[in-house]
Amino acid sequence: MFSETLRQSLDLSIFWEYRQTLLVGLLQNVYIFFASAALAMALAVVVGLARLSKRFWVRGLSTFYVELFRNTPEFVLLIWVYYVLPILLSRLLATQFNLSPFLAAVLGLGVAYSGFMSETVRAGIQAIPKGHREAGTALGMRDGAILRRIVLPQALRRMLPEMLSQLVSLFKATSIVSLIAVPDIMYQVSMVNVEQMRPLPLYTGAALLFCLVIISATQMIQILSERWRRRGWA
Amino acid sequence: MLDNFNRFVIPNLGLFMDGLTITVRICAIAFAMAVVMGAIACLIRLYVPVLRYFAIAYIEFSRATPIIVQLLWVNYVWPELFGFPKSVEWAGIIALAIQSSGYLAETFRSGIEGLARGQVEAGLAVGMTRAVAFRRIVAPQAVLVMAPSIINQFAVVVKASTLVSIIAIPDLMYDALKVVNQWFEPIEVLTSVAVLYILTIFALSATAKRVADHFRGKYGLDAQA
Numbered sequence: 001m002f003s004e005t006l007r008q009s010l011d012l013s014i015f016w017e018y019r020q021t022l023l024v025g026l027l028q029n030v031y032i033f034f035a036s037a038a039l040a041m042a043l044a045v046v047v048g049l050a051r052l053s054k055r056f057w058v059r060g061l062s063t064f065y066v067e068l069f070r071n072t073p074e075f076v077l078l079i080w081v082y083y084v085l086p087i088l089l090s091r092l093l094a095t096q097f098n099l100s101p102f103l104a105a106v107l108g109l110g111v112a113y114s115g116f117m118s119e120t121v122r123a124g125i126q127a128i129p130k131g132h133r134e135a136g137t138a139l140g141m142r143d144g145a146i147l148r149r150i151v152l153p154q155a156l157r158r159m160l161p162e163m164l165s166q167l168v169s170l171f172k173a174t175s176i177v178s179l180i181a182v183p184d185i186m187y188q189v190s191m192v193n194v195e196q197m198r199p200l201p202l203y204t205g206a207a208l209l210f211c212l213v214i215i216s217a218t219q220m221i222q223i224l225s226e227r228w229r230r231r232g233w234a
Numbered sequence: 235m236l237d238n239f240n241r242f243v244i245p246n247l248g249l250f251m252d253g254l255t256i257t258v259r260i261c262a263i264a265f266a267m268a269v270v271m272g273a274i275a276c277l278i279r280l281y282v283p284v285l286r287y288f289a290i291a292y293i294e295f296s297r298a299t300p301i302i303v304q305l306l307w308v309n310y311v312w313p314e315l316f317g318f319p320k321s322v323e324w325a326g327i328i329a330l331a332i333q334s335s336g337y338l339a340e341t342f343r344s345g346i347e348g349l350a351r352g353q354v355e356a357g358l359a360v361g362m363t364r365a366v367a368f369r370r371i372v373a374p375q376a377v378l379v380m381a382p383s384i385i386n387q388f389a390v391v392v393k394a395s396t397l398v399s400i401i402a403i404p405d406l407m408y409d410a411l412k413v414v415n416q417w418f419e420p421i422e423v424l425t426s427v428a429v430l431y432i433l434t435i436f437a438l439s440a441t442a443k444r445v446a447d448h449f450r451g452k453y454g455l456d457a458q459a
Contacts (some may be wrong), residue, residue, distance in 0.1 A: 002315070005314050005315050006315060009311055009315060067436060068432065070439070071389070071431075071432050071435040071436040071439060072393075072428060072431065072432050072435075073392075073393040073394075073396040073407075073431055073435070074393065075396040075397050075407065076396055076407065076424075076427065076428045076431055077428070079411070079424060080424050080425070080428055083414065083420040083424060084420050084421050084424050084425060087420070087421055088421065168298075172298075172299070172300035172301075173300065175300035175302045175303055176300070176302050176397065178302075179302075179400060186302060186303065186306075199306075199310035199311060200310070200311050200314060200315070203303070203306050203307040203310050203311050204307060204311055206303050206306070206307070207295075207299045207303050207304065207307050210298060210299050210300055210303055211294070211295055211298040211299055214298040215294060215298050
């Protein structure tokens with residue numbers, strides 16, 4: 001009995017049968033991942049730098065931002081962005097304002113992860129000894145040039161492992177966009193399940209699929225970034 | 235806006251409190267299970283060579299699978315495969331526990347491996363058995379170092395618990411979405427519930443930070459990355 005259900009659960013031929021639909025779904029996850037990762041990292045650099053500002057109100061505002069989004073559940077934020085934000089903006093701008101599920105997903109996940117990532121950025125920048133910046137100043141470099149040529153190249157290398165684990169979490173979090181009706185992989189799996197009523201292989205396969213994607217992607221990035229990281233320590 | 239707040243949030247406060255009770259209960263049980271499962275997975279990985287790869291596979295699986303996938307998997311596949319869980323609430327608890335146990339196992343491992351080897355050897359040299367050395371020397375120090383990450387993991391469980399509403403567990407998020415779908419007035423309800431979650435989770439992570447600072451000051455531990 002047990003072995004029969006186990007065999008059914010691991011009979012993943014249904015994935016091959018529906019490969020096109022499921023692949024289109026997985027691509028949605030990948031698109032949302034890249035778009036929200038880009039948004040999150042851009043915001044994280046800005047907020048991370050703002051946390052180190054000399055002006056106290058810039059520090060205060062950015063600390064509030066970080067604490068707010070680090071402590072909000074992604075699902076709550078996603079639902080809020082999808083349902084509440086368009087209404088608020090419509091009232092504010094006095095026009096009809098619509099947010100597609102895809103955009104809401106990118107915005108929600110991007111902002112949610114920018115909170116965590118800005119802490120990584122801040123820690124990475126703080127880890128660079130002050131003397132490096134002072135050396136730049138002594139050579140007559142401007143602040144922007146010091147940041148771009150001295151601080152960031154070193155800080156980025158230090159941030160990589162932590163950033164990588166944030167990105168893994170972000171990719172995992174893309175699975176919740178199905179709940180605001182983005183046709184992603186979990187949405188398609190549910191649709192196939194409605195059609196075929198075979199939850200055993202479908203949900204087992206979905207779990208294994210995520211494992212496969214995440215473990216192989218992290219391994220690959222680690223191997224590819226090894227040389228780039230080493231060059232930084234010379 | 236205040237009008238809507240009075241109409242949709244205040245009359246449902248009882249409902250939201252019921253939901254919050256379920257959220258707290260699920261998180262507490264799931265976290266307790268996660269600590270036990272994480273400790274077992276970590277100890278097997280470190281000290282039982284025969285089963286080592288099973289532990290690694292379990293840890294990697296639980297960390298590389300999104301919580302929503304685990305929820306659906308435990309909820310739909312487990313009852314047929316293993317004959318339990320019998321209720322959606324237990325399905326939610328087990329899924330949350332699996333997710334967190336993987337992260338906790340890695341936290342425990344780094345706490346144990348971070349200790350200097352010489353300390354265990356010193357214990358053995360004064361005649362302790364390995365088990366006694368682990369209990370009296372390794373465990374107390376490791377727990378101190380790990381305390382902040384363990385509390386943080388509890389905050390992660392609370393955040394992830396918002397998703398159990400999708401398998402129809404009537405937690406806080408479920409009740410909020412129910413009220414929203416009934417009246418379609420999302421602004422006040424969703425914002426209030428979001429604030430409630432944020433305050434709860436902020437309190438937890440602030441506690442974690444205070445615990446970390448306290449131990450750092452008291453035992454002179456290095457800053458944890």
